[in-house]
Amino acid sequence: MTMIRKGVIPAAGLGTRFLPATKSMPKEMLPIIDKPLIQFVIEEAINSGIGDIIIITGKGKRAIEDYFDTSPELENHLIRTKKYELLRAVQDIASLADIHYIRQKEPKGLGDAVLKAEKHIGDEPFAVLLGDDIIMSSATPCTKQLMDLFERYGHSIIAVEEVPNEKISDYGIIKGRETEHSVYRLEEIIEKPSLEEAPSTIGTVGRYIFTPEIFNCIKETPPGKGNEVQLTDAIRMLMEREEVYAYAFKGKRYDAGNKVGYIEAILDFALERADLREAILSYLQHKDNY
Numbered sequence: 194m195t196m197i198r199k200g201v202i203p204a205a206g207l208g209t210r211f212l213p214a215t216k217s218m219p220k221e222m223l224p225i226i227d228k229p230l231i232q233f234v235i236e237e238a239i240n241s242g243i244g245d246i247i248i249i250t251g252k253g254k255r256a257i258e259d260y261f262d263t264s265p266e267l268e269n270h271l272i273r274t275k276k277y278e279l280l281r282a283v284q285d286i287a288s289l290a291d292i293h294y295i296r297q298k299e300p301k302g303l304g305d306a307v308l309k310a311e312k313h314i315g316d317e318p319f320a321v322l323l324g325d326d327i328i329m330s331s332a333t334p335c336t337k338q339l340m341d342l343f344e345r346y347g348h349s350i351i352a353v354e355e356v357p358n359e360k361i362s363d364y365g366i367i368k369g370r371e372t373e374h375s376v377y378r379l380e381e382i383i384e385k386p387s388l389e390e391a392p393s394t395i396g397t398v399g400r401y402i403f404t405p406e407i408f409n410c411i412k413e414t415p416p417g418k419g420n421e422v423q424l425t426d427a428i429r430m431l432m433e434r435e436e437v438y439a440y441a442f443k444g445k446r447y448d449a450g451n452k453v454g455y456i457e458a459i460l461d462f463a464l465e466r467a468d469l470r471e472a473i474l475s476y477l478q479h480k481d482n483y
């Protein structure tokens with residue numbers, strides 16, 4: 194069984210839901226307090242044992258490359274001002290992983306973005322992690338949970354969770370036959386269905402393990418919803434060629450690609466931090482007095 198060694202992080206989208214902030218700043222660099230979204234995802238990949246990371250970038254995404262690069266001027270300043278803790282934080286970022294960048298010239302869809310990684314991935318299974326989704330797990334990171342299942346099943350596997358009715362039409366919705374607790378053999382997957390069309394209330398979230406056959410499927414997938422090459426459509430094709438599984442992962446997911454999910458993430462993370470918790474709680478308790 195081939196081990197998962199490589200991870201793809203698509204980050205070439207336009208981030209229109211966060212305009213105007215994302216006009217000149219990548220959505221993936223929006224901070225959860227003092228750490229950009231994409232760093233959470235990279236840390237999840239590394240904590241899952243993935244050391245080779247491919248970020249798919251596009252126009253206006255230079256800030257991502259700069260962020261994961263060394264920054265001698267800033268480091269010298271932090272040394273001069275004896276801010277050693279911050280210095281370590283800044284240096285750690287540059288040494289996080291072996292990061293490669295591939296450009297998607299136009300944002301033609303998530304499927305197209307993943308296809309850009311084909312040459313770097315070659316003929317081996319790999320992980321895909323979307324920067325919009327931040328997933329906190331108490332013990333095993335979500336990607337590692339999928340990798341462990343991949344080791345047993347040897348087939349592509351996608352993370353899913355229960356979705357409330359009013360949000361069904363924002364998700365890829367699956368139908369599956371449960372093969373063991375929380376694991377489903379995929380039988381159908383539909384991108385952003387209406388409530389009536391939806392085959393269940395189980396939706397995909399942004400973590401996947403794919404066999405390399407997904408690349409052939411993407412190549413044969415015509416543009417779908419929004420005139421974009423949808424990864425969901427390619428997964429449906431993959432499902433017709435080989436077994437694909439879905440796993441209701443353990444953990445809490447924040448959909449940081451939309452405003453409410455983003456704010457929830459900031460609040461929860463602040464309340465988890467010893468340096469912020471008291472001040473934020475006090476603010477929330479007293480804010481109606483203003």
Ligand code: UTP
Pocket residue numbers: 203204205206207208209210211220249297299300301302303305306323324325450
């Ligand atoms: P989204 O659709 O959530 O991101 O794609 P978006 O298009 O940037 O955001 P909105 O909807 O306009 O607000 C999920 C992930 O896939 C990447 C995005 O960067 C995001 O991380 N993506 C999407 C690409 O890399 N290329 C694309 O063509 C589309």
